[in-house]
Amino acid sequence: MIRDPQALHALLADVREFTQTVCLPLEAQIDAHDAMPEAVVDGMRRLGLFGHSIPAAYGGAGLTTEELALVNIEVSQASPTFRARFGGNTGIAAESLIVDGTEAQRQRYLPRMASGELTGCFALTEPEAGSDAISLTTTARREGDDFVLNGHKCFITNAPIAGLFTVFARTEAGRGAAGISAFLVERGTPGLTTPEPPRKMGQHGSPVGEVILQDCRVPASSVVGGEALLGQGFRTAMKTLNKQRINLAGLCVGPAIRLVHEMVARARARQQFGQAIGEFQLVQQMIAESNTEVHAARALVLETARKRDAGEDVTMEASMCKVFATEMCGRVADRAVQVFGGSGYMAGNVAERFFRDVRLFRLYEGTTQIHWLNIAKRTLAAGGAGV
Ligand SMILES: Cc1cc2nc3c(=O)[nH]c(=O)nc-3n(C[C@H](O)[C@H](O)[C@H](O)COP(=O)(O)OP(=O)(O)OC[C@H]3O[C@@H](n4cnc5c(N)ncnc54)[C@H](O)[C@@H]3O)c2cc1C
Incomplete structure (x- = not known):
């Protein structure tokens, strides 16, 4: 659905201009050095790229699926590494909160994700649970008003630079998908570490890495959607x-x-x-x-x-x-x-x-x-x- 063709046309023109004049000339340099210049990230923030899919009530543009698809087609005509920088915020990292977060969680995180101040990531995959994600073994053990997370996530886009981690962990053993819950874990929480990212085949400049959780304690209020959604993480x-x-x-x-x-x-x-x-x-x-x-x-x-x-x-x-x-x-x-x-x-x-x-x-x-x-x-x- 396109709500305002003229406004969308103007947005696509701005994105094209940014892609052609800022991103394209830097592609080879970023590929060679495996680093995204902070000035480019600032440009993304100014253009609102971090908030395209986040509802306007939380500081985003609230684009429809069709509008976002047209923006994606435009922005990805430059190396995919550029989009990977803001892609979590306008994709999987923010979407979990948009679809299932409590109002307090949305208010706390979405405005900062929309502005690009806070980078989010989505931590589902584990070394022994890839395609078969339901077999994940990261645990979240209840202790009073808290949960204690232990486990190992791998291949997580933006983990090395993220400020917010949506971590999928098992709250109940033996229940398959129904035993998985999603948690919001902020960087700086003791027990969460992100080692140096390994090199990869392509998309240089987009850091992808592990998330290690060792007795990482978070309040029960960090369950995505609140405790009513325990077991609904998958x-x-x-x-x-x-x-x-x-x-x-x-x-x-x-x-x-x-x-x-x-x-x-x-x-x-x-x-x-x-x-x-x-x-x-x-x-x-x-x-x-x-x-x-x-x-x-x-x-x-x-x-x-x-x-x-x-x-x-x-x-x-x-x-x-x-x-x-x-x-x-x-x-x-x-x-x-x-x-x-x-x-x-x-x-x-x-x-x-x-x-x-x-x-x-x-x-x-x-x-x-x-x-x-x-x-x-x-x-x-x-x-x-x-x-
Ligand atoms: C650069 C990068 C970024 C990533 N970013 C994220 C992220 O941000 N968050 C996150 O959670 N994950 C992320 N991932 C993980 C990604 O989603 C997984 O790598 C992917 O789901 C495949 O899992 P796997 O690597 O364990 O492969 P496996 O599941 O081991 O698969 C290996 C092969 O077996 C095949 N296979 C497996 N099961 C079946 C079956 N039932 N039938 C037929 N064939 C099968 C697969 O198709 C594949 O060809 C990322 C991965 C990479 C490489």
Whole structure:
């Protein structure tokens, strides 16, 4: 749903300007040094990027799912590392509070998340609980008015720099998903540490790391949604991820658009056999396939976003968006390397960098395989209805 086309047009123009003039020129430097300049983060704050999905009542822009998808498509035409910096606040970290937080929790955290003063992160994954997140073993033991958390989270985006951690922990043994609760843990709480982040394949400049919880004591008021939602943490996580999968799909369309532009520029400029390589039909096919797939993914994402805004249950469609757009982006990045030829394999080349950066999309927030299973399960359960 687009509420005010003119206002959205102006917002998208501002985001485009920021992406093109601030982010693009810094991509290679950030990739090489694995650090995001604080001046860029300040620019993100001024532009309101941290608060796009946070309701206006808490200082955000309160964008609809469709509006946010359009912003995501725009902002992700620069390296995905930029969006990763504010992505928790306008995605999974704030969304848990938006969907299930108490009013006091929202008042305490959302305004500072919307302004970008406070960075949030979402700590679900553990070394032995990835795709099978329900098997997580981090515990939250009740002691009087407190809970004491013990466990180990890994691969948590922004954990090394976050001020607020949404930690999923087991409050009841032997109850599967129904024994998991979500906790809000502030940095500085004794017992919570975040070791130095390891290096990774791509998205340099976006720190991802572990969260160690050792007798970390938090008040019962830090259960997301209050004690009434004890045992509901996994549902909170799923509700949060449901929306985030549409966001992520939009974030795959942007890099693919960028790479089609890069392929076209290269195909026009590079001469072989006495002519531009773009004159060769086999090169044209790679560009045509990529552009077609961009259109298909964008249409699917926007349609699903509109359905969600209309209040429809889009659980299956969100999985379809995630799997189709992430795989599409991977194919486009692979073709981009091919169009660039040997140069596309060399460090510092734009296709090489995006190839590494977008590889992550097929892994997190549910791997491709997990989403295929989800789509199959729902399609079969519905007897094929709604196709
Ligand atoms: C850079 C990065 C950032 C991340 N950020 C976050 C974050 O902010 N918060 C967070 O909580 N997590 C985060 N993650 C974790 C991410 O969500 C997990 O890595 C992902 O869910 C996969 O889990 P796993 O790595 O344990 O792989 P595994 O679950 O071990 O999967 C390995 C392979 O087995 C396949 N597989 C597993 N089960 C099945 C099955 N039933 N059927 C068929 N195939 C199957 C998978 O598809 C995959 O191909 C991040 C990960 C990375 C790398």
